Structure formats: C-alpha cells, structure tokens
Amino acid sequence: MSLKGKAYIAGIYEHPTRLATDLSLAMIHAEVAKGALEDAGLTNADVDGYFCAGDAPGLGPMSMVEYMGLKPRHIDSTDIGGSSYVAHVGHAVEAIAAGKCKVALITLAGRPRAEGMATGTVPRSRGGTPTPDEPFEFPYGPTVVNMYAMCAMRHMHQYGTTSEQLAWIKVAASHHAQHNPHALLRDVVTVEDVVGSPMIADPLHRLDCCVITDGGGAIVVVAPEIAKSLKRPKVKVLGAAEALKTQMGGKVDLTYSGAAYTGPPAFAEAGVKPSDVKYVSIYDSFTITVLMQLEDLGFAEKGKGGQLVADGNLISGVGKLPFNTDGGGLCSNHPGNRGGLTKVLEAVRQVRGEAHPKVQVENCDLALAHGTGGSLGSRHGSATVILERE
Amino acid sequence: MAAQAQAKERKLPAPAVSPETKDYWDAAAQGRLLVRKCTACGEAHHYPRTICPFCFSDKTEWITASGKGTIYSYSVMRRAPVPYVMAYVTLAEGPSMMTNIVDCDFDRLRIGQEVTVVFKPTDGGAPLPMFTPA
Ligand SMILES: [Zn+2]
Numbered sequence: 331m332s333l334k335g336k337a338y339i340a341g342i343y344e345h346p347t348r349l350a351t352d353l354s355l356a357m358i359h360a361e362v363a364k365g366a367l368e369d370a371g372l373t374n375a376d377v378d379g380y381f382c383a384g385d386a387p388g389l390g391p392m393s394m395v396e397y398m399g400l401k402p403r404h405i406d407s408t409d410i411g412g413s414s415y416v417a418h419v420g421h422a423v424e425a426i427a428a429g430k431c432k433v434a435l436i437t438l439a440g441r442p443r444a445e446g447m448a449t450g451t452v453p454r455s456r457g458g459t460p461t462p463d464e465p466f467e468f469p470y471g472p473t474v475v476n477m478y479a480m481c482a483m484r485h486m487h488q489y490g491t492t493s494e495q496l497a498w499i500k501v502a503a504s505h506h507a508q509h510n511p512h513a514l515l516r517d518v519v520t521v522e523d524v525v526g527s528p529m530i531a532d533p534l535h536r537l538d539c540c541v542i543t544d545g546g547g548a549i550v551v552v553a554p555e556i557a558k559s560l561k562r563p564k565v566k567v568l569g570a571a572e573a574l575k576t577q578m579g580g581k582v583d584l585t586y587s588g589a590a591y592t593g594p595p596a597f598a599e600a601g602v603k604p605s606d607v608k609y610v611s612i613y614d615s616f617t618i619t620v621l622m623q624l625e626d627l628g629f630a631e632k633g634k635g636g637q638l639v640a641d642g643n644l645i646s647g648v649g650k651l652p653f654n655t656d657g658g659g660l661c662s663n664h665p666g667n668r669g670g671l672t673k674v675l676e677a678v679r680q681v682r683g684e685a686h687p688k689v690q691v692e693n694c695d696l697a698l699a700h701g702t703g704g705s706l707g708s709r710h711g712s713a714t715v716i717l718e719r720e
Numbered sequence: 721m722a723a724q725a726q727a728k729e730r731k732l733p734a735p736a737v738s739p740e741t742k743d744y745w746d747a748a749a750q751g752r753l754l755v756r757k758c759t760a761c762g763e764a765h766h767y768p769r770t771i772c773p774f775c776f777s778d779k780t781e782w783i784t785a786s787g788k789g790t791i792y793s794y795s796v797m798r799r800a801p802v803p804y805v806m807a808y809v810t811l812a813e814g815p816s817m818m819t820n821i822v823d824c825d826f827d828r829l830r831i832g833q834e835v836t837v838v839f840k841p842t843d844g845g846a847p848l849p850m851f852t853p854a
Pocket of ligand 1: 773
C-alpha cells in the first residue's frame with residue numbers, strides 16, 4: 331500500500347531554548363507537545379498515537395504518556411538515533427492509514443549542554459551488556475567526530491572532495507542562521523573561517539561540526555479528515571522511507587550513507603524526482619553528512635556533491651538548492667544530539683510559507699527532510715520524508 | 721616527535737570478552753590475529769560471529785590472519801588528551817576492521833598504505849590488534 335497522501339502534518343513546535351538549565355527533560359517534552367498541538371488547534375485529549383525515542387525519560391513511551399495525560403491506542407518508541415523522528419513521521423502515516431490512530435504526536439527533548447556532555451570528542455560505551463560490536467570498537471576510541479571524519483577522508487581520497495567544498499555547507503547554514511533569533515550561532519562565516527578553525531579530527535575542523543544544544547520539538551501528524559477540519563495550511567506526506575546501514579560484516583564502504591537506501595523508495599512513493607524539490611532539510615551533524623546525503627538522495631551524482639554544495643548553491647535566494655534555512659544543526663540547534671525532528675520542522679515551515687521571510691523559498695510546494703542517526707562511519711539509521719503543500 | 725612519545729602513554733580500555741569471542745582475544749594475547757571464516761559461502765567476516773552474516777550458515781571457523789592489510793580510511797583525533805589515529809584497515813583476508821594506526825608519524829599516513837598488525841596492551845585485559853606502516 332502506498333502511503334502517499336494518507337496523512338498530513340498539522341502541527342509543529344520548536345523549543346526556543348538552547349540551554350535548558352532550569353527545565354527538566356519531561357517539561358521540555360510536554361512544552362513542545364503543547365506547542366505543536368496548539369499550533370494544530372488540538373489538545374492532549376485529541377492525541378491517540380504517541381511516538382518518542384530514547385531521549386524520552388523512562389521505559390519507552392510509558393513515563394511521558396503518563397506525564398502528559400495521554401491515552402494513546404497506538405504507541406511507537408523506535409529508536410534509530412537522530413533519524414528516529416523522521417522515521418516516526420512515516421510510522422505515524424502508516425498507523426493512520428491502517429486506522430490505528432488519527433492524531434499522532436511525536437516529541438523530542440534533550441539537555442546535553444546543561445548536563446555538560448562532551449558529545450562529539452569522547453568515546454562512549456553504552457554500559458550494561460555490551461553490544462556485539464562494542465569490544466571490537468570502543469577500546470580503539472571511536473568518537474562521533476572521528477567516525478564521520480573517516481567518511482570525509484575516504485570521500486576526499488576517492489572523489490577529490492575538498493575541505494573548501496565542505497566548508498561551503500557551513501557557510502550556507504550561517505547565512506540562514508543570521509535570520510533565526512533562536513540560533514545558537516548567528517554570525518555569518520566564510521570558507522576561510524571554516525578551514526582556518528582548529529582541526530578536531532582530520533579532515534574535520536571545529537566549524538565542520540554541529541553545535542551542542544538543549545531543546546526539543548514536536549510534530550503532530552493527522553488523518554485527512556482531521557486536517558480538513560483544522561485552520562492550518564495542509565502539509566501532505568507524499569512519501570517516506572527508512573533503512574539501516576551497517577559495516578556489513580566487514581565489507582565497509584564509507585562513501586555512501588543509508589540515504590542511498592531511503593531516497594529512491596521515498597521518491598518513488600511520492601511520485602516526484604529530486605529536481606522537483608524546492609527545499610531540503612538535510613541532517614547536518616557535520617558538513618560531510620550533508621554532502622553524502624545529498625549525493626545519496628540523488629541531488630548530485632556520487633562523488634560530485636562537492637560541486638553541488640560549493641559557491642553558495644545551498645543558500646536560499648542565491649543557489650539552486652536551498653537547505654536548512656533555520657541554520658540547522660551546524661548553527662541553530664541539535665536538541666539532545668538528535669537533529670532529525672528539527673529537520674522536519676523547517677521543511678514544514680517552508681511548505682507552509684512560514685519560514686523567516688529572508689530565507690523563505692518562493693512557491694515552496696515540495697520539500698524533503700532527511701535524517702541520519704547513530705554513526706555514519708559504522709552503523710546508522712536513515713529516514714526520508716517528502717512533503718507537499720495541498 | 722612529541723606526539724609519538726605521548727602515544728605510548730595512552731591508556732586503552734580492556735575489551736569485553738564473551739563466550740563467542742574468547743578465542744579471538746586469547747589468540748591476541750599470543751600475538752595472533754584471528755578472522756572468522758564461513759566454510760559454506762567461503763567469506764571471511766569481522767567482527768567475528770558464530771553464524772555467518774552473509775549466508776547465515778553456522779559452519780564458521782577461525783583462521784589465523786596474515787596480519788597484513790591496507791588503510792581503507794583514517795582520521796587523526798587531534799582533540800584528545802593524547803592524539804591517536806582511528807582507522808579502518810582492510811585485511812588481506814578480505815574484511816575491513818576498525819582499529820588504530822600506531823608507532824608512526826601521523827602526518828605521513830595515507831589511504832591505501834600497507835600496514836602490519838601489532839598488539840598493544842590494555843588496562844587489565846586482552847591486548848588490542850592495531851596496525852603500523854609495513
Ligand atoms: Zn557464509
């Protein structure tokens with residue numbers, strides 16, 4: 331069964347905080363849920379489907395369902411890292427299409443900054459019973475940044491991608507972030523600023539890396555009859571896909587991401603092609619993440635992503651493929667080190683015509699949001715959604 | 721060089737050993753690198769599993785690897801108390817494994833470079849197979 335047009339995104343909310351010292355994790359979940367439901371014109375009593383991932387406190391969705399006074403008849407706590415919430419949109423459409431719920435609420439919250447977490451540069455063991463891969467990885471010191479850096483190194487070796495091309499991704503994000511009053515970093519930066527910033531893990535510099543922030547966001551996905559009854563612009567989900575990419579038993583290939591698995595089915599379901607898309611929200615944990623996903627989703631031939639992203643081509647109003655017009659993870663926020671949900675939020679704003687006027691894409695009737703979760707250099711989740719204004 | 725002298729002081733956590741991987745770590749303690757190979761489909765894989773991840777046969781066995789390989793990709797982790805090199809090395813036997821490149825000038829490494837296995841002691845556990853330029 332195709333999911334095309336089976337559900338709509340009716341409400342969104344992004345928490346304005348970037349440092350949540352005075353907020354609990356549960357509070358942030360509830361505040362973003364309230365914000366998104368009010369945006370849609372709904373209340374917690376209307377919610378009959380609830381979706382969250384590992385950032386929610388408690389066992390799966392239990393504690394948050396209780397805390398927010400929800401009575402869901404459909405629940406889903408699939409956790410594929412930062413891509414979870416993009417996958418949740420697809421799952422919500424599936425559940426709605428199958429008649430399992432009509433108003434699906436997805437929430438994300440995190441406060442790594444308040445907790446002083448060294449997110450990207452310290453190797454972390456999950457604790458408890460080790461995963462089967464852990465003894466063969468953790469002792470070597472894999473961190474978020476050096477695992478993505480190995481992808482960048484291989485891409486440069488194989489395709490001639492340069493640090494300057496990667497830097498353009500950050501430059502474009504910074505051009506957008508200057509217009510976002512909530513963005514953590516609002517200064518416009520240059521290619522020279524990026525390549526001149528301290529090297530963290532070759533070839534990724536400090537400014538190739540995303541920010542670490544607190545915050546959160548929520549999405550409300552509803553059945554078509556509910557969407558018709560609400561006053562907000564109708565954002566139709568045209569296509570969705572999810573996948574995992576792994577080390578494949580040692581057949582390691584760092585030149586592509588899970589987007590190569592999710593892009594084609596999402597486009598096929600939506601019945602559109604990359605050149606039809608007016609705006610893209612692309613997971614931007616690092617500059618290399620964006621470049622690889624854009625190639626894998628079909629916006630550039632494999633290996634030619636460097637040319638696609640260079641020379642301001644990702645800047646709204648300047649280039650051909652405006653991306654992450656809120657400043658994205660590179661400049662605005664990365665709540666709980668999980669950036670997939672905010673990717674959907676800015677795509678919805680663009681499709682509604684409610685992005686900041688300085689970055690709003692003209693006649694933005696078709697947008698794509700894509701998330702990656704876990705580590706690009708070992709195993710990661712991947713999820714794509716394609717949205718259309720009706 | 722200073723970075724090299726410091727590298728000797730990097731403390732390595734001990735790998736967690738399971739019944740499935742005890743032979744691998746015991747061999748490492750004797751200076752041998754093992755690879756798990758499937759006799760049904762003929763493919764070697766890494767990390768080692770009892771059931772082949774390619775054909776799902778349980779006819780897998782240990783083979784002693786040559787210890788030779790090439791760097792598939794790497795990154796010098798500069799933002800660390802003691803800088804180190806993360807890498808994937810593609811073994812002569814086929815699979816690529818996550819590892820570190822050690823005992824060398826980090827700034828002269830390159831993808832495709834030939835490397836050979838060395839074993840480095842951990843904090844109270846089995847030594848870790850790492851690689852150094854051949
Ligand atoms: Zn096999």
